[in-house]
Amino acid sequence: MLELAGIIILGILAQWVAWKFKIPAILPLILIGLLVGPIAAEFLSEDGTKWIEPIWNGEKGLFPGEGLYYFVSLAISIILFEGGLTLKRAEIKNVGPVITKLITIGSAVTFFGAGIVAHFTFELSWELSFLFAGLIIVTGPTVITPILRNIPLKKDVSAVLKWEGILIDPIGALVAVLVFEFISVGGEGGFTKTALMEFGKIILFGTTFGFTFAHALAFAINRKLIPHYLLNVVSLSTVLLVFVESELFAHESGLLAVVVMGMVLGNGKLKNLKELLYFKESLSVLLISILFILLAANINMDDLLLLYNWQTAILFAIVVFVIRPLAVFISTSGSKLKLNEKLFISWVGPRGIVAAGIASLFGSKLVYLYEQKIEEHQLLEVSTSELQNYLLTLEHYQNMLEGSKLITPLVFMIVLGTVLFNATTARLFAKIVGVFLKQSDGIMIVGASKFSRLIAGYLKKHGRSVVLVDTNSNNIKIAKEKGLDAVSADIYSDEITDDIEFNNIGFLMALTGNSQINDYALERFGDRFGEHGAYRLVHSREIKNPNQNPPKGLFSSTDDYVNMMEVARYYGEIHEIGIKSQEHYEELIEITKTDENIIPLFIRKKGEIDIIPSTSLEVNVEEHSQLAYLGKKITERLSGEVVMD
Numbered sequence: 001m002l003e004l005a006g007i008i009i010l011g012i013l014a015q016w017v018a019w020k021f022k023i024p025a026i027l028p029l030i031l032i033g034l035l036v037g038p039i040a041a042e043f044l045s046e047d048g049t050k051w052i053e054p055i056w057n058g059e060k061g062l063f064p065g066e067g068l069y070y071f072v073s074l075a076i077s078i079i080l081f082e083g084g085l086t087l088k089r090a091e092i093k094n095v096g097p098v099i100t101k102l103i104t105i106g107s108a109v110t111f112f113g114a115g116i117v118a119h120f121t122f123e124l125s126w127e128l129s130f131l132f133a134g135l136i137i138v139t140g141p142t143v144i145t146p147i148l149r150n151i152p153l154k155k156d157v158s159a160v161l162k163w164e165g166i167l168i169d170p171i172g173a174l175v176a177v178l179v180f181e182f183i184s185v186g187g188e189g190g191f192t193k194t195a196l197m198e199f200g201k202i203i204l205f206g207t208t209f210g211f212t213f214a215h216a217l218a219f220a221i222n223r224k225l226i227p228h229y230l231l232n233v234v235s236l237s238t239v240l241l242v243f244v245e246s247e248l249f250a251h252e253s254g255l256l257a258v259v260v261m262g263m264v265l266g267n268g269k270l271k272n273l274k275e276l277l278y279f280k281e282s283l284s285v286l287l288i289s290i291l292f293i294l295l296a297a298n299i300n301m302d303d304l305l306l307l308y309n310w311q312t313a314i315l316f317a318i319v320v321f322v323i324r325p326l327a328v329f330i331s332t333s334g335s336k337l338k339l340n341e342k343l344f345i346s347w348v349g350p351r352g353i354v355a356a357g358i359a360s361l362f363g364s365k366l367v368y369l370y371e372q373k374i375e376e377h378q379l380l381e382v383s384t385s386e387l388q389n390y391l392l393t394l395e396h397y398q399n400m401l402e403g404s405k406l407i408t409p410l411v412f413m414i415v416l417g418t419v420l421f422n423a424t425t426a427r428l429f430a431k432i433v434g435v436f437l438k439q440s441d442g443i444m445i446v447g448a449s450k451f452s453r454l455i456a457g458y459l460k461k462h463g464r465s466v467v468l469v470d471t472n473s474n475n476i477k478i479a480k481e482k483g484l485d486a487v488s489a490d491i492y493s494d495e496i497t498d499d500i501e502f503n504n505i506g507f508l509m510a511l512t513g514n515s516q517i518n519d520y521a522l523e524r525f526g527d528r529f530g531e532h533g534a535y536r537l538v539h540s541r542e543i544k545n546p547n548q549n550p551p552k553g554l555f556s557s558t559d560d561y562v563n564m565m566e567v568a569r570y571y572g573e574i575h576e577i578g579i580k581s582q583e584h585y586e587e588l589i590e591i592t593k594t595d596e597n598i599i600p601l602f603i604r605k606k607g608e609i610d611i612i613p614s615t616s617l618e619v620n621v622e623e624h625s626q627l628a629y630l631g632k633k634i635t636e637r638l639s640g641e642v643v644m645d
Contacts, residue, residue, distance in 0.1 A: 084262020140352010
């Protein structure tokens with residue numbers, strides 16, 4: 001009980017640390033796993049045992065037999081399903097062929113390249129070398145996503161990395177299982193036929209189960225056949241059912257099935273999709289936290305010491321600096337991606353949960369397989385004439401056993417090394433090669449009410465990129481009908497930070513009718529999306545007390561959400577009036593304060609638009625600027641008299 005509770009507590013703590021220091025969570029999770037596992041057994045425990053023993057060893061342990069790997073498989077299925085939900089077809093309209101080549105041609109380059117290098121550096125058999133290569137094909141979405149959160153990139157570059165990370169997981173698993181089956185049957189002549197059949201079965205059952213159950217679940221949800229309080233748990237059980245059923249028909253087809261299921265649901269007309277996604281996000285965070293600690297703790301110190309040599313450094317360097325760039329450049333040849341974008345994609349290739357999970361499973365299975373073969377072989381009675389073949393076979397089994405012990409730590413080395421490398425260098429490298437968005441001048445408006453849509457329309461008319469965010473589907477629908485970019489999203493979810501649509505956002509305006517939501521939006525996303533300014537509407541209580549004018553207040557110190565809505569309702573138009581001087585601007589602001597049907601918004605000059613804060617009189621204005629305002633139209637007569645229409 002203590003061990004299980006400790007894993008959960010430490011996992012969530014690691015997630016918080018990762019968020020605080022803006023690093024992929026996998027890094028502190030693996031380090032914690034190594035600490036409570038092999039390091040504790042070697043240096044910290046008096047009796048030489050691990051603080052957390054994932055597999056039952058006869059005295060202690062969380063999972064008996066292969067229980068750990070069953071848990072890992074089910075957890076990975078949920079994580080990949082959640083990843084599939086986030087894949088939107090609109091993201092890849094420009095880079096679809098690049099992604100296709102990366103997960104096919106790029107995978108082949110990685111497979112053969114890494115296999116050859118592993119064979120010659122560690123003197124592994126060709127079978128084990130290519131098993132290792134199959135396992136490191138994958139690039140983990142759980143690692144790439146946090147990296148992309150902290151680096152504003154062009155949408156196409158982010159889309160390539162995001163889609164590759166999710167779609168390549170089942171492909172890597174497929175390749176790894178085929179190689180594993182080849183090793184298990186001893187490379188017999190009938191393997192080619194068997195491999196082709198297995199490949200076909202994986203594709204057939206994976207896509208069929210995923211597509212069919214996705215539509216069935218969507219039908220049940222949209223027809224309200226599932227009560228609201230059971231929606232999330234029924235969806236979870238369906239994902240597990242799809243994974244298990246697909247696995248029963250074709251081993252390792254389950255990963256493909258859940259990814260397909262997630263993609264179909266995420267791009268369909270599913271009601272309650274956002275709610276489902278939020279639940280899966282939280283569950284994925286918990287599962288990732290548990291998995292990485294368990295898998296890292298399951299490694300032994302003897303296995304880690306096997307990697308303490310120059311061969312490990314050579315293998316890592318070639319995989320990262322030669323094979324990954326080669327795969328990317330071959331896959332992106334002929335595309336519209338620029339050289340600097342190709343270089344950055346080449347640089348970012350961290351491995352994740354699927355590689356670590358399957359490596360732990362296959363590594364232990366192979367060790368057990370060859371231990372059994374050695375024991376059986378030693379019991380054989382052989383004649384003198386057969387002695388040489390007997391010894392050669394025994395030597396072969398012993399070499400395969402020693403090589404099998406290297407598989408799991410080698411993959412973990414690649415996982416930990418690439419995560420650490422990319423987490424610490426990706427942002428700097430993005431700036432060096434010039435893919436870092438220097439001008440994040442897009443504007444995010446939280447709330448898509450009528451006056452928010454009027455403001456967004458004005459900004460778009462004058463060349464600014466604007467995205468409206470709201471949970472109200474009707475507001476989003478109206479905004480899209482008016483040609484505005486609008487996203488249905490909840491600010492309390494990680495969905496916003498993960499969405500590549502927001503990569504170029506540099507201004508944040510919180511315009512909802514809920515003051516708590518507005519405050520939360522600035523608190524949580526001010527640093528991420530408010531690089532050049534984060535503002536909110538003033539609260540009603542702040543209007544009553546002039547001394548409480550907030551430093552990040554928006555537009556006016558006398559107009560809250562209710563006033564904005566009333567003015568938008570009766571005077572649904574934004575006007576402009578020329579500003580002659582600073583004194584003239586201050587006179588106009590005084591007019592807006594005395595007339596509740598006029599609200600100042602922006603100052604525009606030569607294509608530049610500045611947001612007017614609630615401390616509007618403190619703004620310095622250049623001549624020949626335009627004051628944009630909502631409400632009654634202000635007309636100045638030749639005599640200088642000001643009239644409100």
